[in-house]
Amino acid sequence: MELLSVNVGRAKTVEYTDAEGGMTGVDKRPVTTPVRVFAPGPRGVGASGVEGDDVCDLRFHGGNHQAVYAYAREDLDVWEKELGRALPNGSFGENLTTYGIDVNDARLGERWRIGGAVLEVASGRIPCRTFAGWLEQKGWVRRFTQAAVPGAYFRVIEPGEIRVGDRVEVLERPDHEVSVAFWFRAFTTERTLLPRLLAAGDALEPDGHETVRQYLAKQGA
Known part of the structure; x- marks a missing residue:
């Protein structure tokens, strides 16, 4: 299990x-030098938790619960075949391109050590218009959603430097059922799963808890 690529993007119009x-800043490119990761601050104030990386729409992106985004090379390879085009590391706007670990099976609260940093799985990635426009794929939001391989957002528990080739070590894996893929399905195509997200406890970000609360209120629970 290793880090194939560390990718950063600069803001462009x-x-x-x-x-x-x-x-x-969705156009992220691999860098060869060590990069520091850190907790950038709360949503709306903090941007990316990766040094040298830009996150522009702070209404919906960035902050402590979306400090670092990872996507598996294996999943990019599948998309390459389906889309019929090359997808270099960073093509999905991911900061970390991994190999040898199932990112979507990672559970909320699971902790990884990469280089000098410790990261904690926080959520999956919900596709948006910017993502679709970047890939120039009509119907991309629906297609990505149906595939349910969203990649994972991480919090930074211990800041530090990471670099290409660093080993990915799973330090802690919770025993609940809430994987990244499960979280994604609950927020998109299978809303009835929402109450079961509470099994993740504090690893479920505050916005997630509020979404579950609203869902339960509508159900009269």
């Missing part, structure tokens, strides 16, 4: 985003 200012 595009036509396919709803972000304020029309800017996005």
Whole structure:
């Protein structure tokens, strides 16, 4: 289990985003030098937790619970075949491209050591218009959602430097059922799963707890 690539993106103006200012940092490219990861601060204030990386739409992206985004090379390879195009590391806007570990099977609260940093699984990635525009794929949001291989967002528990080739070590794996893929299905195609997210406890971000509360209120529970 290793880190194939560390990817960062600089803000640029595009036509396919709803972000304020029309800017996005989704175009992430591999870097060869060590990169520091850190807790960037709360949503709306903090951006990326990866040094040198830009997150532009702070309404919906960035902050402590979306400090670092990881996607598996194995999943990119599947998408390459389906889309009929090359997808270099970083193509999905991921900060970390991994190999040898099932990112979508990681459970909320699971902790990974990579290099000098410790990261904790926080959630999956919900696709947006910017992501679809970047890939230039019509119907991409629906297609990505149906596939249910969203990749994982992480919190930074211990800041530190990471670099290409670092080993990915799973330090803690909770015994609940709430994997990244499970979380994603609950928030997208299988809303009846939402109450079961509470099994993740405090590893479920505050917005997630609020979504579950609202769902239960509507169900009269």
